[in-house]
Amino acid sequence: METFVKINFLGASGVVTGSKFLIETSEKNILIDCGMFQGLKELRELNWIDLPIDVKAIDVVLLTHGHLDHTGYLPRLFKQGFRGQIIGTAPTLAIAEIILKDSAKIHEEEAEKANKEKYTKHNPALPFYTIKEAEATISLFQAKIEDKWIHLSEHILYRFQYNGHIIGATFIELDINGKRFVFSGDIGRKNDYLLKDPKTPEWADFLFIESTYGNKLHPIDDVEEILTSMVNETIHNKGNLIIPSFAVERLQTLIYILWQLYKQRKIPNIPIFIDSPMGNNVLDVFKRFPKWHKLSPEEYQAMCNHVNIVQSYRETWETIDDKRSKIVIAGSGMVTGGRVLTYLKQLIDEPSTTVLLVGYQAEGTRGRQLLEGAHEIRFFGKYYPVKATIKSIESLSAHADQGDLIHWISGIKNVPECVYLIHGEPSALDAFRVKIENTFGWHIKIPKLTNVDKVMV
Known part of the structure; x- marks a missing residue:
């Protein structure tokens, strides 16, 4: 008997963020990831629209990893009536819990601030979701x-496989009637400072693969040399090195590298302030799940002891007022919110300030504007001139580049019936399509948002 599976592309399709893929079968309806859209305003506005599906009919959500663009829509799903299981690895759920509580708190605070200072068109401004809903x-x-x-049921099984990228991250293999659906999630890189190398799939009838850097090879930068030079320059200029950082993985990697540089006597004992409540909580996840990363308990402790953890907003202002040259690592990585805004608001107009961007900057974010040379930047309804030096290190990205992605799929022993390119901007998706077609000759589709595909299993 012929059985069909319906695939609903609800996010990360033709765009990078908002990862959501609903797999409808006769036995179970499975949502792979449940992320928020980030970046461009027209994308962010999609977050406020209910999903065009019967949310109550979803049986289970399987999470590849804990990042906001893969988990941040979960409380809205709950609000729309979902009451099934949300399944992930233990560290993924620990990260997701931190991220959801933190973003709920930010949503509540921003709505309150917008209403109080009246810089919103909405009356009243409402939080995207509340702490209670999270x-x-x-x-x-x-x-x-x-x-x-x-x-999951008689004819449906799933498996999580280690994937690098961030602690707890996996790719998901879903077996439906003997046909294998592989969802890459976000693929990490080999030789990471903190994480082991990603595993790779051996079989895929239907492959859903991220394409964030499908058109690029990461530069082979000497990260340690660049950071050494930047730190010494900051000291020479009597300035501040501000690093907007993703709280998960990037922040911990930066702490590790700076600690190593100090140990190797490449940089002096410059004060390093970590101002990211969420990042501090993620450090605790590293402590709780030592098998998921490379650090020994002793290395972990020594690394944490080397930095100053900012515990309160009052301490944020004390750090800003501290006249010493210093390094500040603060959330968020794309400069879309978080404590880093407070630092930049005060220091981005100082020529002695250096802002170092260390990860992917989505379209429409302040990080992308800075990267592209914006002469002014808007915080909380006001514009501030950019006189700081803006630098970036792309090679610290936690995402596989085109070479890594090709390596990741090259172990697949069969010819997939279809390869869906997801989680990428149009130029990256198209370049990656050409590369896969030329390398493997596989059948490729680039789905758009709200596309539906029907496949036989």
Whole structure:
């Protein structure tokens, strides 16, 4: 008997963010990831629209990893009636819990600030979701181990496989009637400072692969040499080195590298301030799940002891008022929110300030504007001139580049029936399509938002 599977592309299709893929079968309806759109205003506005599906009919959500663009829509899903299980690896759920609580708090604070200072068109401005809604969503979390096939129903199994990128991250193999659907999630890189190399799939009938850097090879920068030079320059200029950082993985990697540079006597004992409540919580996840990363407990402790953890907003202002040359690592990585805005608001018009961008900057974010040479930047309804030096290190990205992506799929032993390119901007998607077609001759599709595909299993 012929059985069909319906694939709904609800996010990360033709764009990078908002990862959501609904797999409808006769036995179970499975949502792979449940992320928020980020970046361009027209994309962010999609977050406020209910999904064009029967949310109550979703049985389970499987999470590849904890990042906001893969988990940040979960409380809205709950609000729309979802009450099934939300399954991921234990560290993924720990990260997702931190991120959801943190973003709920930010949503509530921003709505309150917008209403108080009246810089919003909405009357009243409402939080995207509340802390209470985030906590209700977290109560549906259920941790499962990596590298083990688990039955969802009679003919459907799934397995999480280690994927680098961030702690807890996996790709998901979904077996439906003997046909294998592989969802790459975000693929990490080999020889990472903190994480082990990603595993690779051996079989895929239907492959859904991220394409964030499908058109690029990361430069072979000497990250340690660049950071050494930047730190010494900051000291010479009696200035500040501000690093907007993603709280998960990038922040911990930066702490590790700066600690190593100090140990190797390449940089002096310059004060390093970590101002990211979420980043501090993620450090604790590293402590709780030592098997998911390379650090020994001793290395972990020594690394943490080398930096100053900012505990409160009052300490943020004390750090800004501290006249010493210093390094400040603060969230968020694309300069879309978080504590880094407070530092930049005060220091971005100082020529002695250097702002170092260390990861992917999505279209429409302040990070992308800075990267592209914006002469002024808007915070909380006001414009501030950019007199700081803006630099970036692309090679610190936690995303696989085109070479890594090709390596990741080259171990697949069969010819997939279809390869869906997801999680990329149009130029990256098209370049990656050409590369895969020329290398493997596989059948490729580039789905757009709200596309639906029907495949036989």
